[in-house]
Amino acid sequence: MQELVAVVIDGIIYSAWLFIAAVGLTLIYGVMKIINVTHGSFYALGAYAAASITGALLAHGMPPMLSYAVLLGSALLVAIVVGPLIERGILRFMYVKDEVVILLITYALFLILEDVIKLIWGVDPYYISEPYGLLGSFDVADLTYPTYNLILVGVAIVCGAGLAWTLTKTRTGKLLVAVIHDTEVSRAMGINVDRFYVVTFTFGSLLAAIGGAFTAPTVSVVPGLGVEVIVLSFAVVVIGGLGSLPGAALGAVIVGLVRSATIHYLPQAELFVIYFVMAMVLAFRPRGLFSIAEARKI
Amino acid sequence: MQGIRKLIASAAALLCVPALAIAQDAPIKIGVVSFLSGPAAGPFGVPARNAAEIMFEMINAGKVPAPYATKGLGGAKMQMSLVDESGGTTTQVTEFRNLVQRDNVDLVIGYISSGSCLGIAPVAEELKKLTVFFDCGTPRIFEERDYKYVFRTASTATMDSVGAALYVKDLKPNAKMIAGVNQNYAWGQDSWGDFELAMQQIIPGIKVATSQMPKLFAGQYNAEISTLLSSKADVIHSSFWDGDLEAFILQAGPRGLFKRSTVILTTGETAMYKLAAKIPDGVVIGARGPYGPYAPDNELNKWFSATFEDRYGVPPNYAAYQMAQAILGTKAAWEKAQAANGGKRPSQDQVIAAFENLTFVSPAGEVKMTNGKGHQAITGTAYGVTKKVGGKMTIDKIKRYPAEKVNPPDGVKAADWIKSGFKK
Numbered sequence: 001m002q003e004l005v006a007v008v009i010d011g012i013i014y015s016a017w018l019f020i021a022a023v024g025l026t027l028i029y030g031v032m033k034i035i036n037v038t039h040g041s042f043y044a045l046g047a048y049a050a051a052s053i054t055g056a057l058l059a060h061g062m063p064p065m066l067s068y069a070v071l072l073g074s075a076l077l078v079a080i081v082v083g084p085l086i087e088r089g090i091l092r093f094m095y096v097k098d099e100v101v102i103l104l105i106t107y108a109l110f111l112i113l114e115d116v117i118k119l120i121w122g123v124d125p126y127y128i129s130e131p132y133g134l135l136g137s138f139d140v141a142d143l144t145y146p147t148y149n150l151i152l153v154g155v156a157i158v159c160g161a162g163l164a165w166t167l168t169k170t171r172t173g174k175l176l177v178a179v180i181h182d183t184e185v186s187r188a189m190g191i192n193v194d195r196f197y198v199v200t201f202t203f204g205s206l207l208a209a210i211g212g213a214f215t216a217p218t219v220s221v222v223p224g225l226g227v228e229v230i231v232l233s234f235a236v237v238v239i240g241g242l243g244s245l246p247g248a249a250l251g252a253v254i255v256g257l258v259r260s261a262t263i264h265y266l267p268q269a270e271l272f273v274i275y276f277v278m279a280m281v282l283a284f285r286p287r288g289l290f291s292i293a294e295a296r297k298i
Numbered sequence: 299m300q301g302i303r304k305l306i307a308s309a310a311a312l313l314c315v316p317a318l319a320i321a322q323d324a325p326i327k328i329g330v331v332s333f334l335s336g337p338a339a340g341p342f343g344v345p346a347r348n349a350a351e352i353m354f355e356m357i358n359a360g361k362v363p364a365p366y367a368t369k370g371l372g373g374a375k376m377q378m379s380l381v382d383e384s385g386g387t388t389t390q391v392t393e394f395r396n397l398v399q400r401d402n403v404d405l406v407i408g409y410i411s412s413g414s415c416l417g418i419a420p421v422a423e424e425l426k427k428l429t430v431f432f433d434c435g436t437p438r439i440f441e442e443r444d445y446k447y448v449f450r451t452a453s454t455a456t457m458d459s460v461g462a463a464l465y466v467k468d469l470k471p472n473a474k475m476i477a478g479v480n481q482n483y484a485w486g487q488d489s490w491g492d493f494e495l496a497m498q499q500i501i502p503g504i505k506v507a508t509s510q511m512p513k514l515f516a517g518q519y520n521a522e523i524s525t526l527l528s529s530k531a532d533v534i535h536s537s538f539w540d541g542d543l544e545a546f547i548l549q550a551g552p553r554g555l556f557k558r559s560t561v562i563l564t565t566g567e568t569a570m571y572k573l574a575a576k577i578p579d580g581v582v583i584g585a586r587g588p589y590g591p592y593a594p595d596n597e598l599n600k601w602f603s604a605t606f607e608d609r610y611g612v613p614p615n616y617a618a619y620q621m622a623q624a625i626l627g628t629k630a631a632w633e634k635a636q637a638a639n640g641g642k643r644p645s646q647d648q649v650i651a652a653f654e655n656l657t658f659v660s661p662a663g664e665v666k667m668t669n670g671k672g673h674q675a676i677t678g679t680a681y682g683v684t685k686k687v688g689g690k691m692t693i694d695k696i697k698r699y700p701a702e703k704v705n706p707p708d709g710v711k712a713a714d715w716i717k718s719g720f721k722k
Contacts, residue, residue, distance in 0.1 A: 002528070003528060006521075006524045006525075006528060007521075009524075010520050010521035010524050011521075013520050014518060014520060014521065017518060114335070118335060123334065123335060123339035123340050123343070123344055124340040124344070125340040125341065125541060125544060125572070127544070127548070127572070127573070129548050129576060132548065132552060133551075133552045137552060137553070142527075142528070143524055143527050143528065143553070144527070144552075144553045144554045145520075145553065146552045146553065149520070215517075217548075218518075218545065218548055218549055219517050219518075219541065219544070219545040219548065219549075220337075220340075220541045220544035220545055220548065222336070222337040222339070222340055222540075222541040223335045223336055223337070223339060223340075224335065224336040224337050224384070224515070225337075225517075225541075227515075228515050228516065228517060259521065260521045263510065263512075263521040263522055263525055264521065264524070264525055264528075267508060267509065267510050267511060267522075267525070268509075268511060270482070270510075270511065270512060270513070271482050271511070271512075271513055
């Protein structure tokens with residue numbers, strides 16, 4: 001029983017991290033039909049910005065409790081500066097091209113941004129571990145967990161619920177859903193699709209940067225941080241169904257719990273279990289668990 | 299007609315004299331491969347590259363202490379072609395081919411990852427290019443086949459694992475249960491395999507609670523740490539390195555893992571200063587040999603550590619020591635071959651013959667190329683536990699193990715040697 005509790009808690013913590021990292025990817029795909037590999041770069045940029053800005057402010061006497069706000073602010077800064085730059089500066093000229101070409105373009109941008117990160121921050125690791133231990137810890141089933149993990153879960157819930165509320169309850173969200181369903185008709189109805197594109201891309205990037213910023217206190221921030229994340233994020237959104245918000249949530253929970261159970265009960269299978277789950281889902285539901293049916297255009 | 303032939307032959311001979319003179323002094327192009335990007339760059343690749351830069355510069359200037367005080371390699375300057383090790387084995391094989399076939403390097407020194415070494419060794423043999431591995435640890439390279447062109451100047455993971463097991467015996471003789479968390483590829487698997495076998499020999503009846511094998515560069519270890527905490531193992535072994543080691547320390551510390559069990563970090567030396575505040579007293583730290591805090595108090599070490607710290611502001615870690623060791627080993631072999639060749643520039647085969655079974659000194663002491671039919675080095679090793687003194691990280695309870703005690707004899711596989719009860 002004790003081990004089962006640990007499986008669930010570890011699974012939820014990992015799911016929360018995965019969901020924050022992956023949800024922006026599915027949002028951007030849903031609206032713009034772009035498989036955005038630069039998502040990993042935004043994750044890494046968020047982590048680097050959070051580690052360097054929070055570290056600098058703490059060194060200048062900032063009260064440690066403010067570091068959580070600085071983590072969020074750092075992610076916001078990255079998204080607002082880099083997101084529109086990439087979307088307006090490069091991607092908007094590519095929308096007429098095939099999805100595969102855009103995928104390659106975002107991959108090229110990912111490689112460029114990796115080098116930009118090295119140019120700015122170098123290759124030495126950055127640490128900002130203060131926020132991780134600041135809130136103490138709690139004990140469950142004879143195991144100690146930093147309370148910070150609850151913040152990760154909270155951030156994931158806020159991101160998911162906020163997105164769902166925006167899409168279903170606000171005028172902007174409803175317009176966005178219209179854009180998701182049919183760009184051409186949306187344009188014909190007077191919706192400023194270009195504005196939705198830049199806002200969506202920036203918001204999706206913000207979610208990735210938040211993922212990186214809130215992960216930074218638990219890892220050493222090093223070059224290549226975004227590579228692993230982009231692979232896992234793709235697995236999550238493919239399981240859930242590309243472009244589906246509930247799919248991303250369910251995909252993250254499935255992957256998190258399966259991985260956690262495997263580590264506890266069959267650790268030798270950890271390496272491939274996530275991709276095994278993905279293969280099984282795709283074998284029976286090739287477009288993912290929550291794939292959206294598409295109307296055939298005549 | 300014969301006169302004309304003689305004339306042409308004489309002219310050709312005259313033209314060849316300056317060419318030979320140039321060949322004798324021509325720079326020796328050396329490919330140096332180390333992680334310059336990715337998670338392994340900061341803690342391993344960059345310190346190793348920094349060590350290479352110092353060694354190339356100082357050797358070319360003849361400023362290295364005895365017995366390496368001569369300039370260059372037998373008088374010829376060393377010229378570095380630096381390559382990034384990141385990108386995976388396929389990329390590395392391509393880069394290696396580029397170094398050999400496009401850049402025409404005379405030899406290659408490099409490789410931190412065991413995956414890289416396993417991929418490069420057969421290609422080096424195919425291209426017939428002298429290649430010196432400076433850091434990678436998997437014992438499989440010379441266990442699985444013989445190589446003519448490949449050398450490794452650092453000990454294998456067997457040394458780390460057997461040394462760690464001997465240290466556990468000294469530190470916790472009543473340990474009943476062990477657990478492991480190691481990266482799921484050659485280095486992690488071999489490290490854990492050897493450690494588990496060695497523990498069973500040294501403390502018969504010891505049990506394995508769990509062996510965790512997360513993916514390389516996974517970064518998130520909450521579930522693994524929970525399993526290790528639940529296991530209540532007396533001793534936890536980890537050969538984590540690079541950013542994974544640092545992430546593990548950052549995540550395991552607040553969860554009390556270091557207090558609940560004795561944790562052995564076989565490559566912990568690379569993180570012990572940077573993460574001093576996060577590593578409590580009593581964690582067992584390895585440095586993959588007598589490097590860093592375990593390095594001997596000799597002139598070469600004093601010179602190397604002072605020169606490195608003067609230039610880069612931090613002491614050299616074991617990756618830096620191992621790079622310096624590989625370069626000095628190459629210099630020793632080259633100059634031995636040159637001396638045997640009457641002072642003329644040696645051929646690659648002559649350098650290889652000189653390198654085989656060579657014994658040379660490095661900042662870490664004596665290195666003996668006795669294994670792998672003279673291609674694999676053995677060195678002693680040391681372990682100790684962390685202890686903060688006045689807020690500074692130090693190593694306490696240091697124990698040293700001679701090379702022959704922690705390395706198998708030549709021709710015997712590590713696992714067989716351990717299972718035999720370490721018989722010579």
